[in-house]
Amino acid sequence: MFVNLRRIRKCKCVLLMTTCMFLSMVMVCWEQLDSSALGHVKSYSYRYLVNRFTAINKTFTIPREQARRFSNFHYLLDHPDKCTGKDVLLLLFVKSSPENIERRNAIRSTWGNETFIQKALGVTVKVVFALGAPVTKKGEPVWSKRSEVGFQQELAHEDRLYGDLIQQDFLDSFHNLTLKLILQFHWMHRSCAHARFLMTADDDVFVHMPNLVSYLQRMSRRGVTDFWIGRVHKGSPPIRNKSSKYYVSPEMYPWLSYPDYTAGAGYVVSSDVADKIYQATLTMNASLHIDDVFMGICANAMGVSPQEHVYFSGEGKAPYHTCIYDRMMTSHSHVEDIHDLWKAATHPRVKQRTSGLIGRLYCTVAKLALLCKPYYVDTYPCKAALL
Template identity: 75%
Template sequence: MFVNFRRIRKCQCVQLMTTCLVLSVLMVCWEQLDSSVVSHVKSYSYRYLVNRFTFINKSFTIARQEAQSFSNFRFLLDHPDKCSGQDVLLLLFVKTSPENTARRRAIRSTWGNETYIQRSLGVTVKVVFVLGVPHVEPQEPPWSKRSGVGLQEALNREDRLHGDLIQQDFMDSFHNLTLKLIMQFRWAHDRCAHARFLMTADDDIFVHMPNLVGYLQDEAAKGASDFWIGRVHRGAPPIRRRDSKYFVPFEMYQWSAYPDYTAGAGYVVSRDVAEKIRRATLTLNASIYIDDVFMGICANAMGVSPRDHVYFSGEGKAPYHPCIYERMMTSHGHVEDIHDLWRAATDPRVKQRTSGFFGRLYCTAVKVTLLCKPYYFNTYPCKAAFV
């Protein structure tokens, strides 16, 4: 028996090159692995083995007078009678920025059209846009449309025309989103406490209003309480990378995991939960500027847990297909396509094509193909194909 030493050396060379390649890839990706995989392992270990956030409530509790500093802002635009004398199924807050005029216009003419909802769906839904004051650009003259003064005048005109802007005099910015959250729940308490449900949504979200209304009507008939639904994040760790938009320093939040919360793109709570969250904001430190995380902290303090709904989107955009539209609740990341999506998703033929035994069978196969992909991230999960 003869041994081919050349072949052995060749195999060893290939193995060495393969090992070097794998190590190179690991070295390049290590930072990402450390910040995602490792941090999630730490997060789940903290969540389930160490404690269940028993110290968060104490650490975030502050004096009521100090907590008022996060809500003691003057209203520049307000509509105290928006809900007066009406049986409101849903009060919907859209978080928007002063300059996003086109987005607000698109929402008013599609899924946020209150007249359409009343006439076609037979319920009252109130849609308001919440915002702070525009940034002041020192280099811009006051009469410029891009200046803070020019934008504010445009907002005043827009509100006189539509009557749906709610504005307080804090600076409108990403780091003030928690102030918007507090404003929403306190405005709801003071102006529309009888609304059966409250929803908060981004201004680049699409809401399938017929599906959502039907779902909420069913929940209301069951006497919905402790109801909080959306795309749930469980065991999410704080991001400690300074280059991230969602960076949270240790001094602001020292634990390895956040309480459960729903993606801020869009979620719904019942009125009893809305009142509990409002009460929590009266004594909690709102300096953490990620609003959906602060929502989770408030809910944790009040003993409320979120419930996951497979057709509420996180950061992802849902696939364009009638089988998706048939059960869709929300989809994130829609600006230019919102009118086309509204027409397609609410077309009566969608229900016709997806109903019956063969329609459901066909749609299950389609949704498996569209949703059950390893790289399809943060929109509807694979299990949505079977719901």
């Protein structure tokens, strides 16, 4: 009896300690739980049950004279004749920072090589890089300091060699990404409006150009309109954590959910959608610094909705595998490995190994193992394995 009482007391002590530890963890994590899980519940409820995005459109609409300050920047580097006299399938804007010359050179020698695309794929794709003014650690233009004037001169030299830099004099920073988005749509409207598609991508994104070109050719033959594809975010809530670079204040955006939008890492729109976005930017308040969300707001105002393409990556890196390369469109976070990935993904053996009944069955099994994980991976969804 005495032994049983001791065991009961011991069990109670263990249970009490476990409960205290659990409650402590809940208290520590409550703020994160409230801002993430609960935030998504509120956002999805707003998006699917309320969905009054018309109020967002009205709030962000401003007079043209005021909106002009977001686009009325001086061109430091420009090539207005780049598309003249050419049947352009795709205008591809790569968002790049001035200092990322190695990334730009890697793109020029791999998936962004216009000569390769023309000769091997038989279409004209124009690849240009969108840049702002170089920024010092103090947040000033580099040429405002005499000792750093050479930075812009280096960019001018790079542009003389390659002729593909489109640069305006706003400061190139994360909080000016929306200005860089506006630059792209305004430049297309002015200098390459006849291009059938526009793509915007980060400079650490890998684009499987043969797959993309083949897909866009099929879409072009169908005469698609209102075409906007990428990794779609639905019912995403604004981030209220002030320590996050994606923080948006309730004063700037008081609603519980953003309109649907595609991940800014890489997406494609048809020319008619590009023109609609251009028109929207003429009367939109672009103070919201998250460029892909601002794109969603502009598109929503013009009645355009994004379409999911399972082989457009979000923030994640696609698995390295032959069966993935066969269907890949984009993959994120590639810098040092871009040359090796380009060689592997475009090698003729990819189509050889993935074709035929055996190849398709093998790839289905392989992709199920690679993509259908029990935990969240922000790359291709599980359903991509069956397509």
